[in-house]
Amino acid sequence: MNRKAFIAKSAQMAAVPFLLGGALQGCTSLSDALRKEKQGKILVLIQLDGGNDGLNTVIPLDQYSNLSNSRADIMVPEKKVIALQNGSATGLHPSLAPLKRLYDTGKLSIIQGVGYPDPVFSHFRAIDIWHTASGAKDVFSSGWLGRFLDKKYPGFPESYPNQQSPDPPAIQLGNLVSQALLGPSVSMGMAVDSTADFYKLVLGKSSVLDTPRGRELSFISQTATQTQKYLLSVKKSSEAQKNLSLRYPKQGKNPLADQLKMAAQLIGGGLQTKVYMANIKGFDTHHNQVEKNDTTIGVHSKLLSQLAEAIEAFVDDLTLMDKLDKVVGMTYSEFGRRIKSNASSGTDHGSSGPVIMFGAGLKGGLIGSNPEIPSNATVDDNLAMQYDYRAVYASLLKGLFKMKEADLESIQLKGYPAIDIFQ
């Protein structure tokens, strides 16, 4: 073999994992109309970081007295709980009034008791389980959405973006790209760091310090902005649509609402991104979950009201943009919390909890039954699982993205019983 050719060939082979296709700039040759037309279904995930107290979110009214035996100090008074219907055995925390409005219009479903066998009580491990869709004892290195998106975007990131797929497969709102988006080799998620960075990205602003290192740093940062393969398409979508809802709180008041507001703008602008991930921190309420003199307020109540406010504004925005039929949203948390409250007006790590879904194509209503609360729950008592979280994932992928059972196998989600979520 000719020496130069041999070297060139070997170089090419070795280099393959890192070489990008030629098209580094976002491919925006599709007309806007066509882009919008090509926009498929969209999944929006909201992670409740820290382990949400499901029993203080979706409240089993028929178990109220048993519950009072084990967590009277943190319970919302029975009268303040918003019953899902008149005389219903299930109610919502009063801070979730906006979600009740969505529930009433059929745009909200609640799946009770979502978890997995042999629940794990460590945050880190439980988060990894939920994100990688593994069992309690398995270790998977890729994320469930990463594996799903790898099916939809075969060979990513090589030769992406392209004519068929001009937009990022997934967008992480907030600055930490979730492990759920980690594909077999690379992350499928583009981080839109924060609202400040988002607008910096869109407007292209930055400041420079006039020293050699300041100048070089600024040069690299500017180049970094340009390297964002999807910058143009994201920018284009954000320019194509303004937020329409008046329900969003002021910028900076509700971090989740800020994130969903960006997502709505991009969805409205026709971005073909299939998955958005948002999150809201602070659910690890070991102490002072509620105010001592008024259990309807406090840390958990505030988080729930932010959650509900953000979702309601987001749904309103998408409705006004005529996009709601494309979108399904879902909340999840690494675990629920213990039935029995602890000694410091809080709750410790527990097992399963409710998952809330919203969107236009859903059946709506309550799926599953209220958990059974022992009459005198001890610290060792936990809620029983009704639905495996992987069954929820699989049902979502099948219903929303029309994934076949065979595809689910390679995403490691095969064989879970279907949950009847969609109309």
Added chain:
Amino acid sequence: MQGSISRLNFISKVTGGILDRKDNSGKVSAEGKPEVHGIKSYSGKWGESQQFHLIRRCLFGATHEDLAFFSAKTLEESLDILLTQSPAPEPPVNDYDNEQYKDPEVPFGKTWVHSPFGDPEGPQDALRVFSLKSWWIGLMIHQDRSLTEKMTLFWSNFLASQFCLMKDARLDYSYVELLREYSLGNFKKLVREMTTNPGMMEYLNTNVNTATAPNENYSRELQELFTVGKGPDSKYTESDVKEAARVLTGWKIKEYQGVGSEFKPEEHDTGDKHFSAFYDNAVIKGRNGQDGATETDELIDMIFKRREVAKYTCRNLYRWFVYYEIDEQVELKVIGPLADVFIANNFELKPVLRVLLGSEHFFSDLSMGCQIKSPADLLIGAFRQFGEIDKQENAVIKHKRWNYIYYQILVIGMEIGDPPNVCGWSAYHQYPLYSRAWINSTTLTKRNMTTDCLVSEKGLAQEGFVSGFDILNFVKKLSEPADCNKLIEESCRYLSALPLDEEHLNTLKSILLSNQSADYYWTAAWNEYLSDPEDEVKKNIIISRLSFFYRYIMQRSEFQLT
């Protein structure tokens, strides 16, 4: 008034600024511009910032061991150590025989550098080149605390040649061996040796330069690129190029058990050679027989009488070790005085490097953190800092692993041993971009993708080996890995010459804590792992977060600077 601040305080103030959150440009002259320091010996604070700065510029990256080592030395002692030439390494060996092909000349495990070149049709030579390249990578990753490796790479850029055009791995080796041997030696001797180095003779056609068919290739580059350069005061003429080519006629590559060179009087132009006013109208007398070879020594003597040689070389050293921008102030206060040192020491490198790397200028705040990492700095540095995840000592595997690193460096723009042309990499000579040429939207993306992949949890699996950074090895050397705040602070200090801003530090913490607010979640996870390091689940909890964590640090623009 600046004068009222004691000099020592002042220096520690400006040089300590690098780790402060606020950028501190130091003393400001009357015109509002920061003062440019000269080459006076630095006597200010010798603290961690200064130690990191010296290590990062003289070695590839700064390891824990490096910092511990140099922090126990004075600046003078540190320079003594850095200026000590590393012992000559064992030459590369046949580590490439495989099922399909066996080198017919050299048994497995033996060096090929002195062997015949006996199989031009087979992949023999290409395999030897791979062997040489991975050997070079190994030497850099396992460098001792000497400037030898950084300077060898420097010379391969300054006195550039390209393996792919030398057509024989033994020539490639003879060239690299010479660079390394003289890396901290005498520049004038290096140029003299390079002139009749068989690799260079093949590359720039000295081998075919004869009395009847002169070839100006080497003669031109000798002046334009290797010695007097193209500076404003370098006024050699086209005629000088022709006359120098005549001096160099007669040199031939000699093949015996390896490669060398010899002088053949019958090919030599024996006429007198007349040089221009730039060279004081020097005449090199034509000589017959073996005496003709001494004309080459005369030529080198004549060229090295020009002050331009020292200035041009010092500018190149400055760009390599300090910063690419050389304005009037730097020319006046640094380049000129350095050139004087170089000339006064008869082109010995150690004195000039000692002055530059021990100068007030080198340690001034303006010189810190402003170099864009070359691809070698980026990856060799990171491999040195973290260690390789795969530690198999098997020669074949090591060869494959280092070859793979070679290509990772190549992919982000630096083909070591094969710069784009005889000018070397544009990062060191091409106005106005200079080292910014390393970074564009394609290469920056590839830099990020490369480091992303190398910190992945299990490394990049290849045939028979994995390539990757050993992040646990790195973390275990930190003072308190169980404390996430210390983990963040120390990791950033080792990996990034520039501080990260608050927002990024917060994100780093969120990564370690999986968005929880209590630090003890990390502590607990770390201690769990330590209690049972073989437990796959516990290890995975730690590794998955740490790989995200280091990936995030390496994705920052600050990480690209050194």
